[in-house]
Amino acid sequence: MxxxxxxxxxxxxxxxxxxxxxxxxxxxxxxxxxxxxxxxxxxxxxxxxxxxxxxxxxxxxxxxxxxxxxxxxxxxxxxxxxxxxxxxxxxxxxxxxxxxxxxxxxxxxxxxxxxxxxxxxxxxxxxxxxxxxxxxxxxxxxxxxxxxxxxxxxxxxxxxxxxxxxxxxxxxxxAGITVYNSMKSLGLNEAGKHLGVVGLGGLGHIAVKFGKAFGMKVTVISSSMKKREEAIKQLGADDFLISSDPQHMQGAIGTMDGIINTVSAKHNLVPLIALLKTKGKLAMVGAPEHPLELHVAPLLFGGKTITGSLIGGMKDTQEMIDFAGEHNIxxxxxxxxxxxxxxxxxxxxxxxxxxxxxxxxxxxxxxxxxxxx
The missing domain is CATH 3.90.180.10 (Medium-chain alcohol dehydrogenases, catalytic domain)
Incomplete structure (x- = not known):
């Protein structure tokens, strides 16, 4: 019964x-x-x-x-x-x-x-x-x-x-399969490419580790300057951008092949889109509780893409775990x-x-x- x-x-x-x-x-x-x-x-x-x-x-x-x-x-x-x-x-x-x-x-x-x-x-x-x-x-x-x-x-x-x-x-x-599957699906797992990681939390810190294991240049993008040292010295990121500093962001415009956005709070996507190269991709893996405003023009002038990704299938999950084992992640x-x-x-x-x-x-x-x- x-x-x-x-x-x-x-x-x-x-x-x-x-x-x-x-x-x-x-x-x-x-x-x-x-x-x-x-x-x-x-x-x-x-x-x-x-x-x-x-x-x-x-x-x-x-x-x-x-x-x-x-x-x-x-x-x-x-x-x-x-x-x-x-x-x-x-x-x-x-x-x-x-x-x-x-x-x-x-x-x-x-x-x-x-x-x-x-x-x-x-x-x-x-x-x-x-x-x-x-x-x-x-x-x-x-x-x-x-x-x-x-x-x-x-x-x-x-x-x-x-x-x-x-x-x-x-x-x-x-957290691991969420960022791994997104990176793999968007071709952000190739040595020499430049990956941006927005947010240095549960998902973001693993994205940094996977990015480095793939041989990519990794830049962490955060609103908190206090995370710079842990991003670079502890996790091995190559660079750090303060998202709230327009001048700091200006220097990285058009430099990234793709961005993994892990932030779940309401935030402005336009400055992030500007960081992408032509045909660059911005993957949303965080889930903001409130709608985000999106200006389409920055996507049109550059052929850029915003996409979403949800965890991964079982084949990719086993692949991710095996990759983590190979690289001690x-x-x-x-x-x-x-x-x-x-x-x-x-x-x-x-x-x-x-x-x-x-x-x-x-x-x-x-x-x-x-x-x-």
Whole structure:
């Protein structure tokens, strides 16, 4: 038997069909996370069961638990930057074995038959199933990585390189593939090209690392001068522009082959478009909450393009992880305990007070908050 939520999704109530799981969930739009017991489906023939060790915190998690996108199903248990160990595999699973280090990103399902899926672009499938706050194939609500285990179809699981620290790999499953896929799609992965990166946060700092690994010249564009030293000395960027200084920006006009724009706040695109060479491309990977004004003339006089990009398909996600392993690329993180998530992490995230990604130590700290439920 399964109960039905007010949004139409099902929540299983019997252990016969499901397996007990423990995590942290929000019960309402306050966004406060607290201990939550629920059930996952049993491992099917095409499934992999994963013991979660670490889970990154994406800014979209904050939007979701607070219902800021007006689509949240409560209880809402976020987390789509998941890494852990395989504990069970189905009879049809050939890619993974028990003990493998694996990751799960934003997707856990798609139709497998539409044009997007056939072209390895499951991220654009109209029937995609998100890792949390989505309706799974059995009609139940999906719950994410702020929990001790997850069951996922093998197609949506990636194998992790042995040489990378698992906690620092977690953010690559969302932030990493978001910038990697955008750069690859726009040809901004070629040695000698000039890449601009707007915003030095969770996505931006990884874009800098990928850009340098591709052999590109990388310039960070930020409104904060205090980020110059970390951009150049810590992350290896070649140059730094202050977006609020017109004179500083003037010197870089027409020099960039492409720009990855990670900023989610409202801002002016015209000065960024001016930095592009003829036929240059500006990729939007941040999602501003308010509409941006766009003057078309700067696009016309130069044949320039503004485009958007959303995470990546599973083939590109595995490719990105393998590339990160080859070049020893990981995220810069602040590792936190589960108790810190329930108290301070979301408050700091709302203020962008993190360098550059929170990652929850699920394996060592999750059960310490269980008694609070």
């Amino acid at each position: 399964a109960a039905t939520t007010q949004n139409g999704g099902k929540v299983a109530t019997t252990e016969e069909d499901r397996r007990k799981v423990f995590g942290l969930a929000a019960r309402d739009s306050s966004g406060v996370l607290s201990p939550f017991h629920f059930y996952n489906r049993k491992n099917g023939e095409d499934d992999v069961t994963i013991k979660i060790l670490y889970c990154g915190i994406c800014h979209s998690d904050l939007h979701q638990v607070k219902n800021e996108w007006k689509n949240t199903v409560y209880p809402s248990l976020p987390g789509h930057e998941i890494v852990g160990l395989v504990t069970e595999v189905g009879n049809n699973v050939g890619k993974f074995k028990i003990g493998d280090k694996v990751g799960v990103g934003c997707l856990v399902g798609s139709c497998h038959s539409c044009e997007n899926c056939i072209q390895n672009q499951e991220n654009y499938c109209s029937k995609l199933i998100l890792t949390y706050n989505s309706i799974d194939t059995d009609g139940t609500i999906t719950y994410g990585g702020y929990s001790d285990k997850i069951v996922v179809n093998q197609h949506f699981v990636v194998k992790l390189p042995e040489n990378l620290a698992m906690d620092k790999v977690a953010p690559l499953l969302c 990981t995220a810069e993180i602040e590792l936190i305990g589960a108790d810190y998530v329930t108290n301070e992490a979301m408050k700091r995230l709302a203020k962008a007070d993190v360098r550059y990604r929170f990652v929850i130590d699920i394996g060592n700290t999750l059960y310490s908050v269980e008694q609070l439920g």
